[in-house]
Amino acid sequence: MLFGIYPGGATGDDTGGLATGPPDSPDRISALLDELQGSTGPFLVRAYTAFKDTGGTPTTPADAARYAVRGRRLDLVAQYQSASGDVAGYCAFLRSLVERYGPVTATLQVTEEPNVTDNPVLDGCYPRVREAITAGVVAAKAHARALGHDLAVGVNTTPLFGPATSFLADLTDGDPAFADALDYVGLDFFPDVFRPLDGDLADGVAGLLAHHRENVMAPAGLAHLPLHVTEHGWPTGPDRSPRRQAEVVDTVVRVLAENAERLRLTGYTHFALRDADSANPGLFHNFGLTTDDYTPKPAFHAYRALVAELGG
Numbered sequence: 001m002l003f004g005i006y007p008g009g010a011t012g013d014d015t016g017g018l019a020t021g022p023p024d025s026p027d028r029i030s031a032l033l034d035e036l037q038g039s040t041g042p043f044l045v046r047a048y049t050a051f052k053d054t055g056g057t058p059t060t061p062a063d064a065a066r067y068a069v070r071g072r073r074l075d076l077v078a079q080y081q082s083a084s085g086d087v088a089g090y091c092a093f094l095r096s097l098v099e100r101y102g103p104v105t106a107t108l109q110v111t112e113e114p115n116v117t118d119n120p121v122l123d124g125c126y127p128r129v130r131e132a133i134t135a136g137v138v139a140a141k142a143h144a145r146a147l148g149h150d151l152a153v154g155v156n157t158t159p160l161f162g163p164a165t166s167f168l169a170d171l172t173d174g175d176p177a178f179a180d181a182l183d184y185v186g187l188d189f190f191p192d193v194f195r196p197l198d199g200d201l202a203d204g205v206a207g208l209l210a211h212h213r214e215n216v217m218a219p220a221g222l223a224h225l226p227l228h229v230t231e232h233g234w235p236t237g238p239d240r241s242p243r244r245q246a247e248v249v250d251t252v253v254r255v256l257a258e259n260a261e262r263l264r265l266t267g268y269t270h271f272a273l274r275d276a277d278s279a280n281p282g283l284f285h286n287f288g289l290t291t292d293d294y295t296p297k298p299a300f301h302a303y304r305a306l307v308a309e310l311g312g
Helices: 027-039 087-104 129-147 164-174 176-181 200-219 242-258 298-310
Strands: 002-006 043-052 072-081 104-109 152-157 186-190 227-232 265-271
Touching: 002 027, 027 043, 027 129, 027 242, 027 298, 043 087, 072 087, 072 129, 087 104, 087 129, 104 129, 129 152, 129 176, 129 265, 152 164, 152 227, 164 176, 164 200, 186 200, 200 227, 200 242, 242 265, 242 298
Parallel strands: 002 043, 002 265, 043 072, 072 104, 104 152, 152 186, 186 227, 227 265
Antiparallel strands: none
């Protein structure tokens, strides 16, 4: 499996804001990425940038390309946050990202959680987001091909149930160019974080992954594409022990590995390397495998061992 991690400190929250704390330390990030990656080979570094009506934003973490060394490449998320619905501007932004980061980027994700419509940190809150996805995937893939970059272009969502299950099918309906240009589907999921999980964690994760493959991707004509877990994490804090965090990481990754061939699961990216602010007990401040001063929690060592065992 292809593993990765988001190494920054800033984290979006459920109010439309950001959970932040001490500034990132590039030297500590680089050292910990080396430690996690070990000698297994490729490793993804997840970074975020956004298109707004005022232009593009710097990457988070800052100067993310500095971490795409020694076998690491970027997993670059290009968010669409145009209040005016500027789809053409977004496509131009994507082409500029391909030009700037193409040589060091493995995956370019077009929009972030565009099915979520009630949080301005996420892209579903912005007008014409579905047009931005379909046009953006086609524009980014065509430009990558023209420039000769080996870059996979994808789109992600959170888990989809009920009427929302058709989100991807609605995108592919009547737009064969979008489906042809798409290289992978991503899934952000955080079981047992925002609502208690009924039953066994491993069974729940396996069932969710199967549901996404069979009931979300297949009806959209995308069953042939790889499914990559683009964000997963479990925060520490009051009544949320570091030991349990390590158990969750181990369980989820092993479920992915056990079902990788059957469900064509090709990768897992953890969210996040460090806490946003370890002194703040809030849920969104403590997703890190380390504290905000980069002291490893047990989950850091668990993830490092999983990468060594299952990566490559």
